[in-house]
Amino acid sequence: MMAPILTLPAPAKLNLFLHITGQRTDGYHCLQTVFALLDHGDTLHFEPAESLSLECDDPEVPCDSSNLILRAAQVLQHHTQTRNGARIRLQKRLPMGGGVGGGSSDAATALLGLNQLWNLGLSLDTLAELGLHLGADVPVFVRGRSAWAEGVGEKITPVSLPDAHFLVIHPGIHVSTARIFGDRELTRDTPISKLPASLEAVLTRDFHNDCEAVAQRHFPEIGKALDWLRQHTGNARMTGTGACCFARLTGSQQGQQLLQQLPQHWTGFVARSGNTSPLHQTLGETLAKFRETKNSGESAQTHK
Numbered sequence: 001m002m003a004p005i006l007t008l009p010a011p012a013k014l015n016l017f018l019h020i021t022g023q024r025t026d027g028y029h030c031l032q033t034v035f036a037l038l039d040h041g042d043t044l045h046f047e048p049a050e051s052l053s054l055e056c057d058d059p060e061v062p063c064d065s066s067n068l069i070l071r072a073a074q075v076l077q078h079h080t081q082t083r084n085g086a087r088i089r090l091q092k093r094l095p096m097g098g099g100v101g102g103g104s105s106d107a108a109t110a111l112l113g114l115n116q117l118w119n120l121g122l123s124l125d126t127l128a129e130l131g132l133h134l135g136a137d138v139p140v141f142v143r144g145r146s147a148w149a150e151g152v153g154e155k156i157t158p159v160s161l162p163d164a165h166f167l168v169i170h171p172g173i174h175v176s177t178a179r180i181f182g183d184r185e186l187t188r189d190t191p192i193s194k195l196p197a198s199l200e201a202v203l204t205r206d207f208h209n210d211c212e213a214v215a216q217r218h219f220p221e222i223g224k225a226l227d228w229l230r231q232h233t234g235n236a237r238m239t240g241t242g243a244c245c246f247a248r249l250t251g252s253q254q255g256q257q258l259l260q261q262l263p264q265h266w267t268g269f270v271a272r273s274g275n276t277s278p279l280h281q282t283l284g285e286t287l288a289k290f291r292e293t294k295n296s297g298e299s300a301q302t303h304k
Contacts, residue, residue, distance in 0.1 A: 005046055005047050005048060005117065006045070006046040006047075006113055006116065006117055006286065007043060007044070007045050007046075007282075008043070008044050008046070008109050008112070008113045008279055008282055008283065008286075009041055009042070009043055009044075009109070009278045009279050009282055010041045010042040010043065010044055010094075010102070010105040010106045010108070010109040010141075010279065011037050011038055011039065011040065011041035011105055011141075011277055011278045011279060012037075012038040012040055012041045012094050012100040012101060012102070012105065012168070012271065013035050013036065013037055013038065013100060013101040013105065013137070013140070013141070013239075014035070014036045014038065014100065014166060014168070014239045014246055014273070015033045015034070015035065015099070015209065015239045015240050016033070016034040016035075016036055016161075016202045016203060016207070016237070017032075017033060017034060017202050017203075017207035017208060017209060017237070018031060018032075018033045018208075018209040018210060018211060018239075018240065019031060019032045019033070019190040019192075019193060019207070019208070019210055020186065020187060020188050020189075020190055020210045020211075021188075021189070021190050021191070021192050022188060022189065023188050024152075028136075028152045029152065029181055029188065030150075030151060030152065031149075031150070031151075031152065031153060032148075032149070032150050032190075032192065032193055033148075033149050033153070034146070034147070034148055034149070034159065034161070034199065034202050035137075035140045035146060035147045035149060036146050036161055036164075036166075036273040037141075037144070037145075037146055037273065037274060037275075037276075037277045037278075038100075038166070038168075038271035038272065038273055038274075039271055039272050039273075039274060039278055040093070040094075040168075040269050040270075040271035041093060041094055041102075041105060041278070042090060042091060042092055042093050042094050042102060042105065042106055042109075043090075043091040043093075044069070044088060044089070044090055044091075044106065044109050044110065044113060045088070045089040045090075045091075046086050046087075046088055046113050046114065046117050047086065047087045047088075048084070048085070048086060048087075048117065049085040049086050049087040050085050051085040052070060052073050052074070052077075052085050052086060052088075053085075053086075053087050053088065054067060054069055054070050054088045054089075054090065055087075055088070055089045055090070056089070056090040056091075056092055057089075057090070057091055057092060058090075058092035060096070061090065061092055061096070067103075067106075068103045068104065068106055068107035068110075068134055068135065068138075069088060069090060069106050069107060069110045070088075071107070071134055072107040072108075072110040072111050072114070072130075072131070072134055073086065073088070073110055073114055075111075075130050075133065075134065076111060076114050076115065076118070076120065076122075076130070079122075079126075079130060080118075080120050080122070082118055082120065084114075084117075084118045086114060086117060086118075088110065090106065093269075095170045095243075095244065095267070096174060097173075097174035097175050097176065097177075097243060098170050098175075098239075098240075098242075098243055098244040099175065099238065099239040099240030099241055099242050099243060099244045100168065100239060100240070100244050101137050101141065101240070103135070104134070104135045104137035104138045104141055105137075105141045105279075107131060107134045107135065107138050107141075108127075108131055108138050108139075108141030108142045108279070109141070109279055111127045111130060111131055111138075111142060112127060112142065112279065112283060115127060116283065116286070116287075124142060124143055127142045128142040128143055132154050136152045136153035136154060137153055139153075139154055139156060140153070140156055141277065141279070143156060143158070144276060144277035144279055144280035145158040145159075145275060145276065145277070146158070146159055146160070146161045146273070146274075146275045147159060148195050157195065158275075159195070159199055159275075160199070160275050161199050161273060161275060162199065162200065163272060163273060163274065164248055164249075164272070164273050165248070165249040165250075165251055165252050165254075165255060165270060165271070165272050165273075166246045166247065166248055166249060166255070166270070166271055166272075166273065167229070167233065167246060167247050167249055167254075167255040167258055167259070167268060167269075167270055168239075168244050168245075168246045168268055168269055168270075168271060169225055169228075169229065169244065169245055169246070169262065169266055169267070169268035170243060170244050170266065170267050170268060171219075171221040171222060171224065171225040171243055171245070171265075171266050172221065172265040172266055172267070173219050173221050173222070173243045174243065175215060175218075175219060175222075175241055175242040175243040177240075177241045179218065180211050180214050180215055180218070180241040180242070181241070183214045183218070185213075185214060185217075186210065186211065186214050187210040187213075188210075190210055193207070203235070203237075203248060208237075209237055209238050209239070211238065211240070211241045211242065212226070212237070212238045212242075215238060215241060215242040215243070219242065219243060221243070222238060222242050222243055222245065224263075225243075225245040225266070226238065226245050228263065229245055229246070229247040230247075232247075232258055232261070233247035233248070233249065233254075233258070234247075235247050235248055249270070252270050252272070255270030256270060
């Protein structure tokens with residue numbers, strides 16, 4: 001098998017809080033949130049090919065046109081009229097329906113990866129705009145910065161967050177975002193907040209996740225996960241519409257110890273947040289190596 005041409009991460013995210021401030025006439029909810037990008041996630045491998053194809057090491061992941069990775073590729077093809085294809089392989093580590101952005105992050109990595117593989121030269125602004133058609137969370141992954149987000153998630157302001165370690169647990173259930181947002185009892189009138197001077201504030205009780213109460217009512221296991229985290233760390237919050245819950249740690253060692261104590265049927269991971277996405281870090285390193293190789297080749301030609 002030919003070695004992958006390009007291998008890129010698709011990092012997880014946490015919503016450090018999630019306020020729902022209203023609902024538009026088209027049904028979309030207005031929100032405020034802070035996205036923290038983590039150093040843990042899926043991995044995508046790209047190879048040039050005559051047509052588009054997707055493979056995944058998780059048999060539960062659909063590899064047809066319903067997958068956001070293929071939809072992202074098709075959006076790029078349509079926008080640029082390219083006839084290029086690609087063989088894409090997905091190593092799945094993030095839970096589906098977990099609220100950690102797995103599908104959206106995969107789509108963003110596909111947009112940036114294929115933009116490079118196919119030499120399309122599209123800007124981040126263009127890729128983010130294309131990504132918004134795939135999902136409200138895609139642009140933040142495209143831009144690759146921790147961010148304060150408003151609107152339906154598309155109004156993004158980069159922020160600097162203090163580095164932190166988190167324990168993220170998945171209580172073994174799949175949560176439908178539509179089910180949570182469709183619940184009549186969901187809070188939709190949280191007052192609009194201003195961007196705080198210190199981002200530490202978003203982890204205090206003045207900020208919260210409006211989806212937690214509804215999610216716990218539909219899925220009691222989420223409540224158990226939050227209680228377990230509070231008992232062991234003193235803090236807990238759900239990310240997105242669930243099902244994953246997280247706690248801030250004193251360090252990675254505390255998280256590794258707690259992973260050994262997880263109840264049966266729960267899974268989890270320990271990750272560190274950073275202000276720059278691992279995807280952008282890897283892309284930068286890849287481009288630097290490409291330029292170095294190109295310059296070396298040109299130098300060798302000059303000295304022949």
